[in-house]
Amino acid sequence: MLFFWGLAMNVELSARSRQILEAIVEDYIATAEPVGSSAVARRHAMTLSSATVRNVMANLEEMGLLTSPHTSAGRIPTEKAYRFYVDSLVALRQVSRDEKRQIINHCRKAGAGLSDILKETSRTLSQLSNYMGIVVAPSFNSDVFRHIEFIRLGHRKILAILVSSNGAVQNRLIETEEDHDPEELVRMGNYLNGMMQGLTITQARERVLAEMKNEKTKYDHLMSRALRISEQAVTVDGDDVFVEGQARILDQPEFSDAARMKEIYEAFEKKGIILQLLSRCMSADGVQIYIGSETSLSRSAGVSLVTSRFVTSSNTVGMLGVIGPTRMGYSSVIPIVDYTARMISRLLSEA
Amino acid sequence: MLFFWGLAMNVELSARSRQILEAIVEDYIATAEPVGSSAVARRHAMTLSSATVRNVMANLEEMGLLTSPHTSAGRIPTEKAYRFYVDSLVALRQVSRDEKRQIINHCRKAGAGLSDILKETSRTLSQLSNYMGIVVAPSFNSDVFRHIEFIRLGHRKILAILVSSNGAVQNRLIETEEDHDPEELVRMGNYLNGMMQGLTITQARERVLAEMKNEKTKYDHLMSRALRISEQAVTVDGDDVFVEGQARILDQPEFSDAARMKEIYEAFEKKGIILQLLSRCMSADGVQIYIGSETSLSRSAGVSLVTSRFVTSSNTVGMLGVIGPTRMGYSSVIPIVDYTARMISRLLSEA
DNA sequence: GTTAGCACTCAAAGGTGTCGAGTGCTATTT
DNA sequence: AAATAGCACTCGACACCTTTGAGTGCTAAC
Numbered sequence: 064m065l066f067f068w069g070l071a072m073n074v075e076l077s078a079r080s081r082q083i084l085e086a087i088v089e090d091y092i093a094t095a096e097p098v099g100s101s102a103v104a105r106r107h108a109m110t111l112s113s114a115t116v117r118n119v120m121a122n123l124e125e126m127g128l129l130t131s132p133h134t135s136a137g138r139i140p141t142e143k144a145y146r147f148y149v150d151s152l153v154a155l156r157q158v159s160r161d162e163k164r165q166i167i168n169h170c171r172k173a174g175a176g177l178s179d180i181l182k183e184t185s186r187t188l189s190q191l192s193n194y195m196g197i198v199v200a201p202s203f204n205s206d207v208f209r210h211i212e213f214i215r216l217g218h219r220k221i222l223a224i225l226v227s228s229n230g231a232v233q234n235r236l237i238e239t240e241e242d243h244d245p246e247e248l249v250r251m252g253n254y255l256n257g258m259m260q261g262l263t264i265t266q267a268r269e270r271v272l273a274e275m276k277n278e279k280t281k282y283d284h285l286m287s288r289a290l291r292i293s294e295q296a297v298t299v300d301g302d303d304v305f306v307e308g309q310a311r312i313l314d315q316p317e318f319s320d321a322a323r324m325k326e327i328y329e330a331f332e333k334k335g336i337i338l339q340l341l342s343r344c345m346s347a348d349g350v351q352i353y354i355g356s357e358t359s360l361s362r363s364a365g366v367s368l369v370t371s372r373f374v375t376s377s378n379t380v381g382m383l384g385v386i387g388p389t390r391m392g393y394s395s396v397i398p399i400v401d402y403t404a405r406m407i408s409r410l411l412s413e414a
Numbered sequence: 415m416l417f418f419w420g421l422a423m424n425v426e427l428s429a430r431s432r433q434i435l436e437a438i439v440e441d442y443i444a445t446a447e448p449v450g451s452s453a454v455a456r457r458h459a460m461t462l463s464s465a466t467v468r469n470v471m472a473n474l475e476e477m478g479l480l481t482s483p484h485t486s487a488g489r490i491p492t493e494k495a496y497r498f499y500v501d502s503l504v505a506l507r508q509v510s511r512d513e514k515r516q517i518i519n520h521c522r523k524a525g526a527g528l529s530d531i532l533k534e535t536s537r538t539l540s541q542l543s544n545y546m547g548i549v550v551a552p553s554f555n556s557d558v559f560r561h562i563e564f565i566r567l568g569h570r571k572i573l574a575i576l577v578s579s580n581g582a583v584q585n586r587l588i589e590t591e592e593d594h595d596p597e598e599l600v601r602m603g604n605y606l607n608g609m610m611q612g613l614t615i616t617q618a619r620e621r622v623l624a625e626m627k628n629e630k631t632k633y634d635h636l637m638s639r640a641l642r643i644s645e646q647a648v649t650v651d652g653d654d655v656f657v658e659g660q661a662r663i664l665d666q667p668e669f670s671d672a673a674r675m676k677e678i679y680e681a682f683e684k685k686g687i688i689l690q691l692l693s694r695c696m697s698a699d700g701v702q703i704y705i706g707s708e709t710s711l712s713r714s715a716g717v718s719l720v721t722s723r724f725v726t727s728s729n730t731v732g733m734l735g736v737i738g739p740t741r742m743g744y745s746s747v748i749p750i751v752d753y754t755a756r757m758i759s760r761l762l763s764e765a
Numbered sequence: 766g767t768t769a770g771c772a773c774t775c776a777a778a779g780g781t782g783t784c785g786a787g788t789g790c791t792a793t794t795t
Numbered sequence: 796a797a798a799t800a801g802c803a804c805t806c807g808a809c810a811c812c813t814t815t816g817a818g819t820g821c822t823a824a825c
Contacts, residue, residue, distance in 0.1 A: 099818055114768055117819070134774045135818045176587050210565050216581060224575055224583070230567060232575070232585040236527045309660075310679035313672050321670040328661035450787050463799050468788070486787045486805050 082107075083119050084128060085152045088140045092390050095316045097137030142355040142389065145367070149352050149393055156395045158402045162191055166403050170410050177231045177411075182305045184383060184407055189308025192396045194315075194387030197370075199341050200303035201379035203231055208259045208267045211296060213248040221248065223296035227264060228377040229411070237295050243288070251289035259297075268297040304337055315388050317365060326364050341382045344370045350401050355389045365389045369396050371404035375411040383407065433458075434470050435479060436503045439491045443741050446667045448488030493706040493740065496718070500703050500744055507746045509753045513542055517754050521761050528581045528762075533656045535734060535758055540659025543747045545666075545738030548721075550692050551654035552730035554582055559610045559618045562647060564599040572599065574647035578615060579728045580762070588646050594639070602640035610648075619648040655688055666739050668716060677712045692733045695721045701752050706740045716740045720747050722755035726762040734758065 076084070086107050090098045100120055101113040120138055123129045128147065129138040140148070158166075169187040170180060181198045188196030206227035214222045219242050225233040243251075258274070259267040271294050280286040309328070318324050331337065340358060344351040353368040360366055369391070370384030383404055385396050427435070437458050441449045451471055452464040471489055474480045479498065480489040491499070509517075520538040521531060532549045539547030557578035565573040570593050576584040594602075609625070610618040622645050631637040660679070669675050682688065691709060695702040704719040711717055720742070721735030734755055736747050 097818090101818080112768055113818090114770090115766085118767090121820075131819085133776065135816090136776075137818070176585060209567065212563065212565065212575075214561050214563065214577060216560070216577070216579075220581075222577060222581065222583065224563075226565060226567070226573060228567075230571075230573065230587055232573065234527060234583040234585075236581055307683070310676050310683055313676040313679065319672040321664050321675075324672075324675070325661050325664040328664065332658070332661055448787090452787080464787090465799055465801090466797085469798085472789080482788085484806065486785090486807075488787070 079111075080119055080123060081152060083116060084123055084140075084144060085148065087120075087123075087129065087138065088144055088148045088152070089394075091139055092392055095390060097132055097139050099137035102137065140390075142357070145354045145389055145393075146357075149354065149397075153394050153397070155398050158398045162399065163402065165191060166399075166406055170406060177229055178303060178305075180407070180410070181303070181381070181383075182307070184403065185305040185307040188383065188385055188399070188403060189311055191399050192385045192387065192392075193311055194385050194391065194396070195309060195312055196305075196307045197337065197341075197384050197386055198305040199338065199382040200231065200305075201229060201375050201381040202302050203227060203233060203299045204265045204268075205263055206231065206375075206379045207377045208262050208264055211255050211259065211293065212252050213243075213292070215243065215245050215248055218242055221292065223292065225264070225296055225299075229375050229379060233296075233299055235296050237292055239288075239292060241288075247285070250285060251292065254286060254289055255293050264297055264299060268294070271297060302338060306331055306337075312387065315390075317388050317390065323364060327360075327366065330360055330364075340368070341370065341384075344382060344384075345372055345380050348372070350397055350404075352393070352397070360386075367391050369393070369400050371400050373404045373408040373411065375408075376413070381407075430462075431470055431474060432503060434467060435474055435491075435495060436499065438471075438474075438480065438489065439495055439499045439503070442490055443743055446741060448483055448490050450488035453488065491741075493708070496705045496740055496744075497708075500705065500748075504745050504748070506749050509749045513750065514753065516542060517750075517757055521757060527583075529654060529656075531758070531761070532654070532732070532734075533658070535754065536656040536658040539734065539736055539750070539754060540662055542750050543736045543738065543743070544662055545736050545742065545747070546660060546663055547656075547658045548688065548692075548733075548735050548737055549656045550689065550733040551582065551656075552580060552726050552732040553653050554578060554584060554650045555616045555619075556614055557582060557726075557730045558728045559613050559615055562606050562610065562644065563603050564594075564643070566594065566596050566599055569593055572643065574643065576615070576647055576650075580726050580730060584647075584650055586647050588643055590639075590643060592639075598636070601636060602643065605637060605640055606644050615648055615650060619645070622648060653689060657682055657688075663738065666741075668739050668741065674715060677715050678717065681712055681715075691719070692721065692735075695733060695735075696723055696731055699723070701748055701755075703744070703748070711737075718742050718744075720744070720751045722751050724755045724759040724762065726759075727764070732758075 083103060086103050087098045090102060090106060100116040103116050103120075104111055104113040120129060123144075124131070124138065128141055128144040130141055131138050166187055169183050178200065181200055185196040185198040188198070190196075206229050208225075209228045210226040212224045214224070216222050216236070219239050221237045221239055221243065223235045223237055225235070258270065262270060271290050274280050275287070275290045275294070280290065309331070312318055312327070313324070318327070340353075340360060350369060350371045353370075355365055355367060358366060358368050360368070365388060366386055367389045368384055368386050370382055372380045372382050374380050384400055385391075387396070434454060437454050438449045441453060441457060451467040454467045454471075455462055455464040471480060474495075475482070475489065479492055479495040481492055482489050517538055520534050529551065532551055536547040536549040539549070541547075557580050559576075560579045561577040563575045565575070567573050567587070570590050572588045572590055572594065574586045574588055576586070609621060613621060622641050625631050626638070626641045626645070631641065660682070663669050663678070664675070669678070691711060701720060701722045704721075706716055706718060709717060709719050711719070716739060717737055718740045719735055719737050721733055723731045723733050725731050735751055738747070
């Protein structure tokens with residue numbers, strides 16, 4: 064639907080109009096100030112006079128691609144214009160050698176744990192883009208079970224450790240109804256490890272629930288206890304989200320006022336919003352771009368989101384991207400996100 | 415030294431001056447606007463005229479307790495005034511029944527893991543105080559070792575799981591020089607568990623290093639490998655810090671401008687600063703208060719910090735507190751921090 | 766179709782004047 | 796001697812004005 068718009072406009076615009084729109088968008092991205100007709104004529108060393116540019120701009124405004132904040136200011140691009148720009152105008156920059164180096168180094172240097180890598184990635188994205196970096200860990204639930212283990216911590220207190228084949232680890236403290244001694248726990252572990260081999264965490268959970276209703280296991284003390292405990296262990300709720308570089312967006316002039324800022328920060332404290340937002344881009348391959356209201360992050364905040372998914376060795380998908388103002392340097396952010404996603408995918412597939 | 419100042423001033427001020435200073439500080443805390451002499455006379459239904467109050471205020475200014483932002487505005491308290499206020503004026507509010515309920519509920523409802531509890535506590539502090547809540551987990555290194563366990567994840571890849579008696583868990587992915595099969599890992603685990611029983615993590619680490627030099631173990635293949643791996647496992651670097659309610663401080667008028675905000679947020683992205691800051695309050699018991707530059711957080715930012723430490727069953731100490739503007743509602747924040755620290759201590763001691 | 770010219774608009778910037786909260790000082794009261 | 800009333804003074808805040816200049820839309824000429 065969004066893409067359709069882009070194509071539709073693509074057809075309707077003359078080459079010159081497109082060129083001018085591109086100039087305006089890029090100017091505005093660079094300066095954050097309304098762009099006037101003469102600025103366009105000048106900056107682009109075009110063979111056109113400002114008057115001509117004005118006519119074109121009036122056209123573009125009528126088409127809903129530009130607006131003026133007031134009668135005699137320059138014009139600024141609408142969301143529609145950004146959409147069009149991103150779909151068919153933007154000339155993507157190459158990822159520089161230096162940036163590549165940074166991305167790769169950061170990936171490697173992180174402690175080898177999955178969450179360390181992802182956190183570091185988030186930071187790298189933020190540094191390279193100068194906006195906010197965001198990474199959503201592959202959903203633990205859809206990852207493949209590797210190992211479960213119980214450790215007795217005290218009277219009726221057990222620590223359950225659940226490892227997925229990604230190398231992601233979940234710890235859960237469980238209070239049991241009766242006390243279990245270490246040997247019992249080992250046997251439970253063996254039983255469950257056998258049962259869950261090869262399943263995803265979600266499937267494992269279903270399997271546990273099914274087994275609990277099974278007549279055979281119902282009357283086996285050890286098994287039924289093991290199942291009851293493991294039911295808690297395999298119930299993993301939230302996915303991990305790593306957000307870095309929150310301070311950076313304060314550099315952007317459009318976020319200098321406090322009310323606006325607050326909206327964004329509050330959105331981030333409720334991580335649920337982000338997850339909901341990002342689950343959308345899990346399905347499609349390649350870089351996805353959400354502009355302004357398309358993000359449904361907060362109507363008024365004027366933020367955009369450039370994301371891509373990455374895959375792990377066990378074929379679960381995660382999400383990474385950059386959040387910044389609508390007026391974002393798409394030409395460099397898009398390649399950075401793309402490249403980073405590829406690198407992370409490769410790194411995690413090796414493992 | 416700071417306390418000495420408080421006492422010194424205590425002596426020098428007449429009862430009336432103190433009363434007026436208190437009124438000014440409290441007014442300023444409530445309104446964030448410079449307080450004028452007539453406001454003091456009026457608000458306090460004092461038997462004094464504004465002219466008299468003026469004289470007293472001139473005195474206080476000379477003593478460095480007040481400043482005027484410009485000739486004909488009211489006066490605002492200096493850091494010194496806050497210090498004095500906190501040391502000897504403030505009338506602490508009782509923690510209300512409702513607040514107590516919230517604190518206790520939040521503690522309990524959290525998933526039983528240590529980090530869940532602390533994160534939730536941080537959020538509670540933020541909610542009750544309307545400032546930023548901060549909790550530093552007890553240093554893992556000084557906690558008592560409980561259990562170590564190795565899980566083979568793949569060729570030459572081991573997951574080490576280290577549990578302390580607090581119930582804190584550390585996972586670490588380790589790449590080994592040779593491949594180890596699961597049975598070998600179990601034996602290594604047994605050996606190390608025996609060796610480290612009763613030691614703190616730091617001691618355990620020293621013990622490992624010592625054993626590695628020991629002639630006897632040097633020539634035992636299993637042991638020497640176990641030691642080499644465990645050396646990595648017991649090397650834990652950073653402590654966990656939980657900061658919640660960052661959006662809340664945007665409500666404070668003094669932080670409405672972006673430059674100021676940025677300073678604070680950047681301080682928080684480098685968690686190191688916080689740790690350094692908080693390590694100071696680990697030693698002393700009871701509520702500690704750091705005002706403005708005393709925090710050494712960022713000279714210009716004008717933030718204060720109210721903290722208290724808490725203890726766990728294994729006698730390690732953590733830190734919790736509230737960060738807000740110097741102009742902070744000390745009378746309610748101090749009791750909240752105090753009460754929360756006590757509750758958390760109790761909760762963690764039970765475990 | 767392009768451009769030059771011109772009248773018009775409007776925000777931003779700067780200047781002026783008033784208002785009032787607040788001060789310091791001094792003379793007066795208690 | 797301490798407290799107060801009175802008064803002149805200061806200075807930011809606000810409202811109001813003008814000027815400036817960037818930018819527009821329109822029209823007539825090329």
